[in-house]
Amino acid sequence: MPILEEPIKETLHLRNYIDGEWVDSKGEPNDVTNPATGKLIARVPVSTEDEFEKAVNAAKGAFYDWRRTPPLARARCFFRLKELLEENFEELSRIQTMEHGKTIDESRGETRRGIEMVEVATGIPSLMMGYNLEDIASGIDEYLIRQPLGVFGIIAPFNFPFMVPLWFAPYAIAAGNCVIIKPSPHVPLSQTKIAELVDESGFPPGVWNVVHGGEAIASCMMENRDIKGICFVGSTPVGKEIYRKCGETGKRVIAQCGAKNFLLVMPDADLEKTIAACMTSFYGNAGQRCLSGANLVIVGEGLNKQEFDAFYEKVVNAFIASASKIKVGYGLDDSVQMGPVQNKQRKERILGFIQKGIDEGAKLRLDGRNVRLVEDLPDTCFLNPTVFTDVTPDMTIAREEIFGPVANIIRTESFDDAVEMIHSNPYGNASCIFTGSGKWAREFQYRVECGNIGINIGIAAPMAFFPFSGMKDSFFGTLHGQGQEAIRFFTESKVVIQRWF
Amino acid sequence: MGNLNLTTSAIIGFTENLEDSSSVFYERLAERFVESKDIFQTFATACKKTKILVTRTYQETISDVLETGFSFEGLDLGNYAVEIDLSEDTTYTDALEIAIALEEKSHRFYLNAAKLSQSLLATIPRAFIKAGEGRIKRKLELQSLLDNTNLVH
Numbered sequence: 001m002p003i004l005e006e007p008i009k010e011t012l013h014l015r016n017y018i019d020g021e022w023v024d025s026k027g028e029p030n031d032v033t034n035p036a037t038g039k040l041i042a043r044v045p046v047s048t049e050d051e052f053e054k055a056v057n058a059a060k061g062a063f064y065d066w067r068r069t070p071p072l073a074r075a076r077c078f079f080r081l082k083e084l085l086e087e088n089f090e091e092l093s094r095i096q097t098m099e100h101g102k103t104i105d106e107s108r109g110e111t112r113r114g115i116e117m118v119e120v121a122t123g124i125p126s127l128m129m130g131y132n133l134e135d136i137a138s139g140i141d142e143y144l145i146r147q148p149l150g151v152f153g154i155i156a157p158f159n160f161p162f163m164v165p166l167w168f169a170p171y172a173i174a175a176g177n178c179v180i181i182k183p184s185p186h187v188p189l190s191q192t193k194i195a196e197l198v199d200e201s202g203f204p205p206g207v208w209n210v211v212h213g214g215e216a217i218a219s220c221m222m223e224n225r226d227i228k229g230i231c232f233v234g235s236t237p238v239g240k241e242i243y244r245k246c247g248e249t250g251k252r253v254i255a256q257c258g259a260k261n262f263l264l265v266m267p268d269a270d271l272e273k274t275i276a277a278c279m280t281s282f283y284g285n286a287g288q289r290c291l292s293g294a295n296l297v298i299v300g301e302g303l304n305k306q307e308f309d310a311f312y313e314k315v316v317n318a319f320i321a322s323a324s325k326i327k328v329g330y331g332l333d334d335s336v337q338m339g340p341v342q343n344k345q346r347k348e349r350i351l352g353f354i355q356k357g358i359d360e361g362a363k364l365r366l367d368g369r370n371v372r373l374v375e376d377l378p379d380t381c382f383l384n385p386t387v388f389t390d391v392t393p394d395m396t397i398a399r400e401e402i403f404g405p406v407a408n409i410i411r412t413e414s415f416d417d418a419v420e421m422i423h424s425n426p427y428g429n430a431s432c433i434f435t436g437s438g439k440w441a442r443e444f445q446y447r448v449e450c451g452n453i454g455i456n457i458g459i460a461a462p463m464a465f466f467p468f469s470g471m472k473d474s475f476f477g478t479l480h481g482q483g484q485e486a487i488r489f490f491t492e493s494k495v496v497i498q499r500w501f
Numbered sequence: 502m503g504n505l506n507l508t509t510s511a512i513i514g515f516t517e518n519l520e521d522s523s524s525v526f527y528e529r530l531a532e533r534f535v536e537s538k539d540i541f542q543t544f545a546t547a548c549k550k551t552k553i554l555v556t557r558t559y560q561e562t563i564s565d566v567l568e569t570g571f572s573f574e575g576l577d578l579g580n581y582a583v584e585i586d587l588s589e590d591t592t593y594t595d596a597l598e599i600a601i602a603l604e605e606k607s608h609r610f611y612l613n614a615a616k617l618s619q620s621l622l623a624t625i626p627r628a629f630i631k632a633g634e635g636r637i638k639r640k641l642e643l644q645s646l647l648d649n650t651n652l653v654h
Contacts, residue, residue: 004514086560089560103508103510104510105508105509105510105563105566105567106567108510108559108560108563109563109564109566109567110564111560112560112561112562112563112564113564273569275570276569276570276571277568277569277570278570279570280567280568280569280570281570284567284570325506327506334507334508334510334511334514335507335508335511336508337508337572457568458568458570459568461568
């Protein structure tokens with residue numbers, strides 16, 4: 001298959017987008033490399049604290065007028081942005097593949113999901129409405145109004161460079177706030193491109209800002225008293241720290257963190273569809289998503305030993321057969337079904353986990369370290385799908401987040417044991433069950449302590465009009481991103497009790 | 502035999518190329534055979550519209566497709582490749598025959614793509630079916646032109 005044309009032809013020198021202007025940073029630039037080809041595609045600055053302060057001041061300055069802009073007028077900016085995102089759909093998608101490595105289908109899916117956030121945010125006149133009640137006492141009425149708070153910071157991860165900041169920014173801004181987005185320094189191009197389209201959409205200067213950088217900028221966000229809240233997506237240790245620090249400075253927090261997601265396969269599951277869904281779940285985005293399947297739990301509920309052995313082998317064999325067929329290569333090649341992991345350090349980390357799995361006694365049934373690519377490329381960031389069987393819940397690979405294309409297959413006798421296994425893990429992001437039984441599905445949904453539940457779904461990804469949930473060590477905060485919860489997060493509920501004499 | 506486990510992107514890329522090359526083909530026919538200029542220009546425009554329809558449908562539904570782990574298994578694109586080159590000495594009748602072959606193969610491609618994508622959101626097979634219907638209508642019109650030509654001669 002031919003490689004689709006790359007939209008980035010030469011090394012880009014990225015700038016910050018502050019107060020409606022593209023501003024050169026005085027900070028040192030870092031390289032941004034295409035993980036599939038190893039080619040340098042951009043240089044991104046590590047912005048200085050002063051530059052960040054300028055962005056905060058610009059956002060603060062813009063807030064006064066922006067919150068007074070009627071919601072419908074704010075929505076119109078988003079309608080224009082949506083049109084521009086559609087017009088640039090293909091370029092935006094190819095940029096994601098170039099900076100992150102995901103396949104072009106995955107990038108286009110990510111673009112779509114991002115646009116859906118903008119579409120939902122255009123409903124702000126309805127989403128933001130308060131409520132009222134007459135005669136709460138004699139001649140007294142009471143009503144609730146939602147007011148924006150000011151400036152919010154968004155700290156983005158590397159795995160969804162386009163979509164994740166859009167889980168928050170459209171809702172925050174549509175509600176009348178201003179934002180500063182710090183893209184991941186590994187994948188800063190998508191947010192830069194979005195800011196170009198924001199600029200065309202007619203948002204007033206200072207409402208939408210992008211400041212590149214690393215930990216230092218994130219720390220500035222947490223310390224700054226003018227920042228009213230932080231939205232973070234990333235690892236659990238960092239999320240915990242952000243939650244703690246923001247508590248000290250009185251900020252609101254949405255911290256969506258790490259995960260170790262369990263997928264249960266019950267004996268009555270539709271095996272063909274289950275395996276297809278599992279391939280996307282475990283190997284989509286090269287396993288680098290917080291909703292990815294990590295542990296496949298084959299449950300022998302109601303089966304005798306002989307039946308369970310046969311069922312277990314059937315699932316394992318089907319899983320391995322499908323995983324071994326996945327074509328790995330450059331995501332701009334239409335035939336490719338899995339791209340590289342995002343960077344060399346990520347790959348090293350995943351290799352460490354695979355070794356740990358072997359050392360702790362799991363059976364390596366499909367070794368993704370033997371890299372087979374559909375074309376001639378440097379294998380720096382590539383891995384093929386890996387499958388471990390005979391995994392036990394206490395093993396490192398079953399407990400810790402690998403964030404790569406590695407599947408652990410665990411065997412358990414009963415549904416209750418499987419639920420207990422999920423609960424013994426500190427994370428609570430997503431869990432899925434594959435079953436033909438409404439009873440097991442309901443039990444699962446009712447009992448499992450995870451924020452996002454999939455029933456015959458491999459990736460339990462909430463749509464833009466539902467909150468992206470999470471529990472335990474996968475989420476720190478109260479309200480979640482997306483939909484109505486995001487509107488509540490980005491606004492203060494003010495209650496007015498009124499009487500006229 | 503070609504690749505029989507295709508990504509959605511591969512199918513859409515093939516469709517886009519098919520509609521692009523069909524559109525160019527009909528534009529060239531419109532230039533060369535003025536007696537049917539309007540018909541060929543209408544066909545060229547229809548191909549452009551079909552491309553927009555299929556691309557838009559794909560872009561709007563790809564996230565759902567991905568989440569089902571779907572791939573177009575068993576669709577051999579090699580079966581639908583069509584030679585639509587026009588040489589200097591291609592006659593009007595030859596051109597109509599080439600066009601009919603193009604429409605026939607394209608129709609079969611769309612029908613198969615629709616059949617294979619039945620498990621996806623209805624908008625996807627519906628777009629393929631609509632594209633296929635357009636092809637079959639054009640084939641009938643082309644056949645009618647060819648029949649008239651044969652009658653005249």
